[in-house]
Amino acid sequence: GEDVEQSLFLSVREGDSSVINCTYTDSSSTYLYWYKQEPGAGLQLLTYIFSNMDMKQDQRLTVLLNKKDKHLSLRIADTQTGDSAIYFCAEKIKAAGNKLTFGGGTRVLVKP
Amino acid sequence: DTEVTQTPKHLVMGMTNKKSLKCEQHMGHRAMYWYKQKAKKPPELMFVYSYEKLSINESVPSRFSPECPNSSLLNLHLHALQPEDSALYLCASSQGTTNATVGYTFGSGTRLTVV
Numbered sequence: 001g002e003d004v005e006q007s008l009f010l011s012v013r014e015g016d017s018s019v020i021n022c023t024y025t026d027s028s029s030t031y032l033y034w035y036k037q038e039p040g041a042g043l044q045l046l047t048y049i050f051s052n053m054d055m056k057q058d059q060r061l062t063v064l065l066n067k068k069d070k071h072l073s074l075r076i077a078d079t080q081t082g083d084s085a086i087y088f089c090a091e092k093i094k095a096a097g098n099k100l101t102f103g104g105g106t107r108v109l110v111k112p
Numbered sequence: 113d114t115e116v117t118q119t120p121k122h123l124v125m126g127m128t129n130k131k132s133l134k135c136e137q138h139m140g141h142r143a144m145y146w147y148k149q150k151a152k153k154p155p156e157l158m159f160v161y162s163y164e165k166l167s168i169n170e171s172v173p174s175r176f177s178p179e180c181p182n183s184s185l186l187n188l189h190l191h192a193l194q195p196e197d198s199a200l201y202l203c204a205s206s207q208g209t210t211n212a213t214v215g216y217t218f219g220s221g222t223r224l225t226v227v
Contacts, residue, residue: 031214042118042202042220043155088154097168098209100145100216102154 004091004103011109018076020106022089025070029091030098032065034074037086037105046074046087084110114139116219118203124225127193133222135186135203143209144186145216146178147202155202161186162209193226200224 003025012018024032029051035043049056049063049072056063062075072089086105092098116137125131135144143162147155160168161180175197177189186203203219 033215035218040223042116043204043218045215045217048215097160099157099160099168105152105154 004089004101006087006089006103006106008104009107009109011111012079014079014081014110014112016079018074018079018083018108018110020074020076020087020089020108022072022074022103023070024072024089024091024103026091026093026095027067027070028093028095030094031092032063032072033090033092033100034061034063035088035090035102037088039085043088079108079110081110081112084108114217116203116205116217118201118219118222120222121220122223122225124227125190125193126227127195129193130189130191132190133188133201133203133224135188135219136184137205137217138184139205139217140183141205141207141217142183143206144180145204145206146186146188147204147218149200149202149221151199159188160209167209190224193224195226198225 006022033048034046036046037043047058047061060077064073086107088105089103090100119134146158149155157170158172159178164180175192179187200221202221204216206216
């Protein structure tokens with residue numbers, strides 16, 4: 001299957017850490033991605049992880065991948081007001097012609 | 113140049129009009145994509161071009177007609193659209209469509225309103 005699921009909304013205080021969760025169903029995924037979309041804008045690739053990795057850190061961003069549970073998370077350290085946006089996880093499924101399939105998106109609101 | 117450029121940014125068209133959306137990239141990417149995104153929803157794949165040939169059509173109605181004139185350009189021709197086709201249309205590109213390809217680069221989109 002090609003279902004990718006995310007929680008709808010996350011509220012966090014400025015300076016705290018945010019954790020956005022995602023579950024996927026297809027075990028043939030090759031890469032998993034996190035995209036950020038600000039209002040009225042396109043999608044910005046934040047980070048990605050190859051399916052044989054457990055963790056990837058990139059400045060304030062940490063991606064954790066649990067292949068057994070098909071669970072992906074994005075941790076944003078020291079969350080800033082500019083981090084308010086919709087965050088989409090996405091998987092690239094080899095068995096589906098390497099199509100990119102998106103989750104429903106998590107709206108993150110950072111409060112001062 | 114590391115961008116995907118889409119024009120126009122906004123478009124309002126009547127149901128009898130013919131219009132085109134344009135997308136351009138100069139990163140040497142050989143795969144280009146059209147996605148449709150309704151409000152508060154994730155992007156949905158419409159078409160994939162690989163090496164200037166249409167490789168995936170996600171059962172899109174024929175009132176949407178894609179065209180890839182060369183490896184840097186991707187068009188989406190629109191004709192006889194319905195109000196429910198109003199959405200943000202996103203173009204993306206990637207180095208290829210194999211499982212070795214890492215990232216997709218998205219444009220900022222064209223916000224289309226059909227009246």
